[in-house]
Amino acid sequence: MNCKKCDSSHTVLLRKKDYYCDDCFMVNTNHKFRACIGKNKILIPNENVLIGISGGVGSTVLLDLVNHAVTLENTKKLRIVPFFVHLLDEERKDSAQAVIKQCNKYNINVYIIHLAEYMDLKFDIPEANCIPETEENKVKLFHDMLNSMPITAATDFLLKVKRNLLVEFAKKVKCRIVFTGETTSTLAINLLTNLATGRGSQVQDDIGFCDVRDKEIKILRPIKDISKEELDYYVAIKQLSPFHEKDVISNSLQSVIASFVSDLQKDFQATISTVCKTADKIGNQERMNDERNMQEKCVICKSNLHTRDLNISALEATNISRKVSLGNAQFRQYLDNNPDISSLESDATPSVFPLINKYLCYGCSRNQSEMNQTKLPPYIEEVLKL
Ligand SMILES: [Zn+2]
Ligand SMILES: [Zn+2]
Numbered sequence: 001m002n003c004k005k006c007d008s009s010h011t012v013l014l015r016k017k018d019y020y021c022d023d024c025f026m027v028n029t030n031h032k033f034r035a036c037i038g039k040n041k042i043l044i045p046n047e048n049v050l051i052g053i054s055g056g057v058g059s060t061v062l063l064d065l066v067n068h069a070v071t072l073e074n075t076k077k078l079r080i081v082p083f084f085v086h087l088l089d090e091e092r093k094d095s096a097q098a099v100i101k102q103c104n105k106y107n108i109n110v111y112i113i114h115l116a117e118y119m120d121l122k123f124d125i126p127e128a129n130c131i132p133e134t135e136e137n138k139v140k141l142f143h144d145m146l147n148s149m150p151i152t153a154a155t156d157f158l159l160k161v162k163r164n165l166l167v168e169f170a171k172k173v174k175c176r177i178v179f180t181g182e183t184t185s186t187l188a189i190n191l192l193t194n195l196a197t198g199r200g201s202q203v204q205d206d207i208g209f210c211d212v213r214d215k216e217i218k219i220l221r222p223i224k225d226i227s228k229e230e231l232d233y234y235v236a237i238k239q240l241s242p243f244h245e246k247d248v249i250s251n252s253l254q255s256v257i258a259s260f261v262s263d264l265q266k267d268f269q270a271t272i273s274t275v276c277k278t279a280d281k282i283g284n285q286e287r288m289n290d291e292r293n294m295q296e297k298c299v300i301c302k303s304n305l306h307t308r309d310l311n312i313s314a315l316e317a318t319n320i321s322r323k324v325s326l327g328n329a330q331f332r333q334y335l336d337n338n339p340d341i342s343s344l345e346s347d348a349t350p351s352v353f354p355l356i357n358k359y360l361c362y363g364c365s366r367n368q369s370e371m372n373q374t375k376l377p378p379y380i381e382e383v384l385k386l
Contacts, residue, residue: 050175055243059181098243116142
């Protein structure tokens with residue numbers, strides 16, 4: 001078979017049916033990246049953009065695409081001033097070394113920020129290309145906090161930590177825009193996880209092209225239309241060297257969903273793209289208006305607490321079924337005969353999650369209630385007044 005664009009012999013086979021040569025494949029992938037940014041018309045020429053680099057396959061390709069686009073000498077040059085940042089997990093310093101090496105190859109500076117800085121958010125802009133010092137005690141408190149949660153909650157919480165740190169660092173280096181390198185596969189997994197953990201109303205910010213939760217900083221996902229299969233070809237053709245992250249911690253809901261999605265994808269090539277298209281349909285359309293940013297937000301994930309434009313949330317559904325059951329005479333009698341469970345009658349949900357809807361969304365309330373005695377960062381505790 002020959003390349004479907006130029007008829008030379010094929011080197012790339014996508015979705016078991018589309019043949020390309022290396023050149024046409026690269027043109028195509030670059031085009032997807034540029035089209036994704038272009039059609040959303042959110043960038044102003046020559047503005048600062050912060051790019052989060054984990055070292056994994058997605059961000060390795062994002063780094064190469066950005067570098068290629070900003071070094072073009074023609075009208076297609078991408079007019080942004082990029083800043084690069086890597087969030088460092090203390091227990092995995094090798095990822096930071098790998099990212100510094102990757103960036104060195106392009107002659108690019110990268111800032112390394114410890115995840116533990118989440119504990120007070122008081123960090124300065126560090127010296128570029130080296131791992132900054134941080135207090136041991138802060139690192140310990142951070143890990144105690146994560147370790148006090150079940151794995152599923154900790155994995156979910158860590159995503160919120162990273163998002164907050166990116167937004168804070170973007171403010172420090174005066175970037176209004178952040179790029180992150182989530183791939184279609186990651187987003188499909190995140191979508192199903194969101195639905196399963198009661199974060200359905202947050203789908204559009206967590207999975208869509210643009211996270212608009214912060215009123216100043218927008219987080220964009222410019223490679224969200226590039227599949228894992230395409231990324232792997234890209235890495236091979238350009239001989240890039242991604243840092244191979246360990247997969248999501250096993251035994252978590254996220255890891256179960258990840259293997260479910262990737263197993264399905266093997267036999268049904270449209271699985272991931274179908275899941276992601278569904279995300280666009282779930283999202284509500286009024287996100288960009290200013291009124292949205294006036295609302296009260298969850299102190300951990302910064303999502304709006306009162307999503308009145310959403311039809312129903314998991315929590316409301318639970319509340320409604322409880323009320324309906326209590327209104328049923330037969331069920332009432334059953335309750336009266338069983339005093340142990342008649343506590344259902346009192347407003348059960350607020351007693352389980354005392355902070356819900358006031359300071360925390362349902363998902364973060366659940367994470368918080370599953371923490372074992374340890375403390376959230378002081379600036380959050382302050383708000384919650386625990
Ligand atoms: Zn070709
Ligand atoms: Zn939240």
